[in-house]
Amino acid sequence: MGLMFWLLVASWIVEALMIVAYITYALPKVSLDGKQHQ
Amino acid sequence: MDRWTLLAVALYSGIMVCLAWIGAKRTKSFRDFTIAGARYGGLIIGLSVMSSRLSGSAFMGVPGLAYKFGWSGFWIWVGAILASGLSVILVARKTRVFSQLMGSYTVPDLLGDRFESNSVRTLLTSILAISLVPVMMAQFKAAGLLIQGVAGIPYWLGVTISCVLVILYLGAGGQHAQILTDAAQAIFMVLVCLLVVPRGLSLVGGLAQLNSALAAENPVLMDAFNPQYFSFAVSIGTVLFFILNLTVQAYTANRWFSLKDVSQIKVVLLSFLVTYAVATIMTTSGLIGRVLLGPSVVADNVVIALAQRILHPGLAAFVLVGLTAAIMSTVDALLISVSHSVSNDIYRKVYVPIRGGDPDSPDIERTALRLGRVAVVVFGALSAFLAIVRPPQFLSLILYSGVAVYTSAAFVPYLAALYWKRSTAAGAVWSMIVGFVVSIICLFPWKMTPFESTVVGVVTSTIVMVVVSLRTAPPSRALVEKLFSHSQ
Numbered sequence: 068m069g070l071m072f073w074l075l076v077a078s079w080i081v082e083a084l085m086i087v088a089y090i091t092y093a094l095p096k097v098s099l100d101g102k103q104h105q
Numbered sequence: 106m107d108r109w110t111l112l113a114v115a116l117y118s119g120i121m122v123c124l125a126w127i128g129a130k131r132t133k134s135f136r137d138f139t140i141a142g143a144r145y146g147g148l149i150i151g152l153s154v155m156s157s158r159l160s161g162s163a164f165m166g167v168p169g170l171a172y173k174f175g176w177s178g179f180w181i182w183v184g185a186i187l188a189s190g191l192s193v194i195l196v197a198r199k200t201r202v203f204s205q206l207m208g209s210y211t212v213p214d215l216l217g218d219r220f221e222s223n224s225v226r227t228l229l230t231s232i233l234a235i236s237l238v239p240v241m242m243a244q245f246k247a248a249g250l251l252i253q254g255v256a257g258i259p260y261w262l263g264v265t266i267s268c269v270l271v272i273l274y275l276g277a278g279g280q281h282a283q284i285l286t287d288a289a290q291a292i293f294m295v296l297v298c299l300l301v302v303p304r305g306l307s308l309v310g311g312l313a314q315l316n317s318a319l320a321a322e323n324p325v326l327m328d329a330f331n332p333q334y335f336s337f338a339v340s341i342g343t344v345l346f347f348i349l350n351l352t353v354q355a356y357t358a359n360r361w362f363s364l365k366d367v368s369q370i371k372v373v374l375l376s377f378l379v380t381y382a383v384a385t386i387m388t389t390s391g392l393i394g395r396v397l398l399g400p401s402v403v404a405d406n407v408v409i410a411l412a413q414r415i416l417h418p419g420l421a422a423f424v425l426v427g428l429t430a431a432i433m434s435t436v437d438a439l440l441i442s443v444s445h446s447v448s449n450d451i452y453r454k455v456y457v458p459i460r461g462g463d464p465d466s467p468d469i470e471r472t473a474l475r476l477g478r479v480a481v482v483v484f485g486a487l488s489a490f491l492a493i494v495r496p497p498q499f500l501s502l503i504l505y506s507g508v509a510v511y512t513s514a515a516f517v518p519y520l521a522a523l524y525w526k527r528s529t530a531a532g533a534v535w536s537m538i539v540g541f542v543v544s545i546i547c548l549f550p551w552k553m554t555p556f557e558s559t560v561v562g563v564v565t566s567t568i569v570m571v572v573v574s575l576r577t578a579p580p581s582r583a584l585v586e587k588l589f590s591h592s593q
Contacts, residue, residue: 068312068316069176069316069327069328069329070176070328070329071176071177071179071180071328071329072176074179074183074329075179075182075183075186075385078182078183078186078187079186079378079381079382079385081187082186082187082189082190082378082381083378085190085191085194086190086194086374086375086377086378089190089194089374090371090374090375093194094198094367094368094370094371
């Protein structure tokens with residue numbers, strides 16, 4: 068496989084890690100009414 | 106038009122009409138027309154945003170780039186994949202929370218409310234309309250050409266049919282219809298990929314054989330950089346452009362206002378992981394086309410030519426309809442976005458208060474709803490008319506130029522509104538004006554690419570925002586504290 072294929076795989080993995088980190092650590096901290104919850 | 110095409114067109118149109126009818130039934134108020142009552146879950150919103158972002162460009166133009174330049178054509182996906190999640194993470198939650206607290210319905214409305222300034226609201230709405238009409242023209246031209254090719258009817262009739270269809274379902278169902286039809290069109294688009302790529306790869310003999318055939322024809326087709334187009338600088342510029350553009354893209358950011366709760370953002374993000382991977386795989390069809398069809402096909406038509414060559418006529422007709430869906434799902438998002446700006450941002454939030462009226466009164470909301478429907482017809486017809494009498498010569502150039510101008514003007518004020526308490530209305534106004542003017546100068550007299558123009562526009566706009574905000578009086582402390590204490 069060429070370099071571009073692995074760049075695409077890497078960007079998808081970076082994206083997946085970023086999304087999982089955001090969902091796990093940032094998103095649950097606040098609800099729509101602004102109250103903190105976990 | 107053969108019977109398979111007729112069947113596929115009838116199926117597609119039938120589904121769109123049914124969803125428009127559901128949207129119309131759900132549209133009982135102006136709030137329904139603009140933010141769909143803020144009642145949709147993450148999967149529907151994720152699919153609808155995906156289909157609006159990935160227009161005919163992603164399903165025809167980008168495979169065409171891969172067909173012409175080989176693997177370097179995939180650079181657009183490195184940018185789009187990285188931007189897909191980042192754009193949501195940066196703005197979706199705060200946009201939804203701020204809009205709930207201030208009663209905002211659109212991005213210009215949110216900025217107007219946040220900066221307590223009708224100048225901000227009016228200026229951004231005007232820039233939105235000026236920059237998106239050319240983008241709509243480009244999309245109508247693509248739809249007209251595609252329908253002309255599929256059905257064998259004149260170009261003007263193809264544009265007219267696509268315009269009438271989109272006006273009908275948006276006029277009837279507003280934001281509800283837009284979200285529902287776009288989610289359905291996303292499924293069409295995913296099916297197109299699943300039909301074309303596995304069959305094409307099996308005919309080529311698999312991915313390894315595909316690469317061998319490309320390398321045998323020309324080793325440059327396997328390279329990550331191609332000096333003909335995707336040089337190192339253009340590739341990096343492409344990635345930056347997508348991150349900036351998708352973050353502030355008004356015609357998809359309007360979907361964050363329709364989420365029923367911020368917790369649904371995680372479903373949006375997870376859906377993107379799947380749908381963007383599928384859309385990336387679609388670009389492989391360009392490489393498959395290069396091997397199976399040779400190098401003499403018009404690049405933008407490679408997916409159509411490939412489908413007609415390798416699929417049963419019934420499935421090929423379905424692919425052509427799926428490609429039409431890719432274009433229509435972007436046209437409707439652009440059109441409803443301009444309609445909301447006229448009916449809500451200009452009429453309800455600026456004109457009515459100036460005349461001493463109450464923007465929340467039932468009479469005003471009814472008038473705004475009617476005005477929104479009229480704006481769908483007027484701007485849809487205007488863009489389609491212009492696409493017929495003066496079809497833009499270079500589709501991608503005019504499309505990306507419109508996007509570059511809006512992004513240059515809106516990126517900094519939008520991010521500052523959400524993240525910088527000290528940012529002021531004067532800072533927002535001047536950063537918008539400077540971003541707008543600089544990007545136009547870069548694009549036209551200086552002939553820079555839309556990617557480079559956006560980066561220059563955003564950098565100058567940032568400097569202006571910081572300098573002007575720090576030299577003007579701070580914004581109302583009460584509003585800023587309320588917003589930021591609820592969205593940390």
